[in-house]
Amino acid sequence: MYIKGVGMTKFDYSTRSWWDFAYSAAIEALQDAKMSMSDIDAIVFTSISSAAGGEHQTHKVSFLSDIFKTNVPIIELVSVCGGGGAAFWTALKMQGFKNVMVLAAEKFADNRSEVATDWILSAAERVYEQTEGMLFPTQNALVWQAYMKKYGATMDDLSLIAHKNHQNAALNPKAYFYKKPLELEKIKNSPEVSSPLRLMDCSLSVNGGAAVILSSEKSDIEVIGSGFATDYILTFGRDDMTHFKATQMAAKEAFENAGITPKDIDVAEIHDAFTSVELISYEDLGFAEEGKGAELIRSGKINLDGEMPINVSGGLKAKGHPISVTGLAQIYEIVHQLRGDCGDRQVKKHNIGLTHNIGGAGGSVTVHIFKKI
C-alpha cells in the first residue's frame, strides 16, 4: 500500500471541537493527495475524547458522514494513545478499497489538569491499578526504576532525550513548543511528578488532528512493513518489567515484513510519552542492544544531525501528544521527512523511516516502516 497524502493540524490548546480538528486534517490530506472526498472509499477513525469538555458524542462515524457528506463505510476504533497506529494498521488490512482515509482527532486538554490526568488514567486497569494510584507517569516511573537498577542508566540520560526533542520541536511549526527551545538545566531541574520522573520527562497533552490517505495506487511513499502486538494491561504482571514485549514483537514483525534490519532505518518517530519510554524503545526496536539505550542518546547519533535522527518532529514530548492522533502525526512527519520537505529539521538521509506508537503502558503497540520510491 502507498501513502497518497497526509494532513495535520497544529497541536495546541485551542478550544475547537474534535470534529473541526478532524476536518482540518482531512482537508489538508486530501489536498496533499490531490484528491477530493469523492475519491475516498472508506474511513478509519480513532479518538478517545467523546466525554471530554461536554462533547458527549459517541456515534462519531455518523457525525463524520454528515460533515464529509459521504456514505462510505466509516469504522471507529479506540486504542488510547496507540489509536492512530492501530487505525492505520486496520486500514492496511482492508481489502477491496482503493483509497482509505485514516483519521484521528482529539479535543482532550480542555479542563483542569486533574481531569486530564483522570481521563488518561482510565486507560489503566480500573480495579487493580486506577484505584491504587497508578497514574501513567507512575507506571512508567516504576518501570524506569527497575530499568535503572538493572542496567545503570541515569536521569541525566533522560534529560538528554527531553533536550533533543525540545530542540527539534523548536524547528517544527506544528509543534506546541515551536520556537520555544528549552535549556538542559531547566529540564534537569523541573519538578518531580512521580519519582524519579520529572515534569520534563513527560509528554504534553494537547489537542489536534491528523489524517493519512492510504491507497493501492502507487505514490511516492510505500508502506513496506507493519507490525502490531498487545500486552497485559497489568503492567507489573508481565514477565519483564524493564522492557515492552509488545514493541519487540511489533518491531520484529514489521522488520521481517519489510525485509530490512534496524540498521536500514534513516529516521524514526518513537513513542516518547515519557523520556524513559523512548530510551527503552531504542532497545525494543533494535536500535540499541539490551541495556545500551543510554549509550545511544549519549552518542549523539540520534540527534537531528546524527546518523539516524529520532523524533525530529519534537516527539510526543515537545510537539505534543493528542492521544489517538499521535500515531498518525508520526506518519505525517515521516512522510514529509522522506519527501525531503521539512526545512530546518530535514534529516540528511531520508529513504526509509519508521513509526512506533504505543497504547497505554506498553499494552498495544504498532510499528510501521515506510520507503521513499
Place this chain on the structure above:
Amino acid sequence: MVFYQCSKCKKKWQHPVSICPFCFSELEVIRAKEAKVIASSKVSIPSLLHPKVPYYALVIEDEHGNRYAYKSMENRKVGDSLNLETDGSYDAVAIWKVNYNLLDAIEKIADLSCLQLKKDTKVLVLPTLVAPVHNYMRENTSLEFLDAVLSYLEEKGVKNIKIATQSFDDMPIEAMAQKSGLLDVCLKHKMVPFDLSAGEFESIGKAKLSKELKNNDIILNLAELKYGKASSVENLLKLFEKQNYQALKYLHGEECLGEIIKEINNVFTLGEAMHPQRIDKFPIFRSLVFGSRNASSLDAVFNATGMVKNIPKQLASINISNIPTVGRTISEVQRNVDLVL
C-alpha cells in the same frame, strides 16, 4: 492479594476468570502469606481519583513471585514487608478494597476486625431492604454482597443463620425482596427472609426492640452505604418495633434512636460500598467494603472517604481522628465523590 492459576498449564491471572482458555482447566486460588515492596514512586500530582498528594505507588511482590500495585500514604522502603495490623476493639473500622472477589474482601474485613464466628454461632443477617428496585440502583444490599456474606457464613460452617428485616412503610418486605432479587439469593442458599414485625419485641428502657437481638449471638448488619447518610445506623433501626420507632423518632428525633442502638453490643456491621449512592442518589464506583462493631464509627469513616461535608449531625460530631482504622487508611481511598462518577 488473590491470584488465580490454571491447575494444568500454570498460567496466572489477577482477574477472577472462570476457566483457562487454553486447556479449559479449573483455576486454583493462590493466596499469599507474605508480601514485600519491590519498587516505590512518590506521586506529587493530584488527580480526581487521588486528590491527596504526595502518596506512594508501590509495586508489591508476594512469595509466589506475583506482583501488584498498592497505594500507600506512608513512605515504605524497598524490601519492607506489607504487614497489616488487626483491631478487634469496639470503635475500630476496617477498610478494604474489593478486587472483584467480594468473598475474599469479606474474609479480609473479618480478619482485620478479629471477628470470630463458630459453627454454633447464631447469626441474624439484617440486609438493607428499603425499596422495590433493581440491584443497580444501589438502594438495597446488592445481590452479590448478600450472596458473598451467606457464602462466607457457610464457609465458616455456621449452621444457624436467619435473614430478616422490617418495612417501615406500606411496602411489604416480600415484595421488595422479590423485585430487588434478594429473595432469589436467599433461596439459592436455602433460606427465606422473614419480617421482624411478625415476631416479638421487648421493652428496653424507652425502646421496644426485636427479641431476635437476644435470640442470636450476632447481628450481621449489612448496610448498603450511602453518602450523606448514617446508613449503618439507619439499617439497625429496623430492629425497633415500628410504632415505637415512629413515636421515638417523632418525639426525640433519629439521634435518640442512634443512641439506643449504641447500647446493643452484639452487632457487626458489614458496610457495602461497591457502588454507593451519592447524596444526589447517583451510584458511584468505589469498590470498597467496611467493617465495624460501631455502626456510627463506620458511617463517619465511610463519609470521610468520600470527602462528604453534608452529613447527619450525629456523624458530624464524631472526631474521625479518634477512630482507629485497619486495612486501608481513609486517605488511601479518599476522593471527592461529587466530582466524578
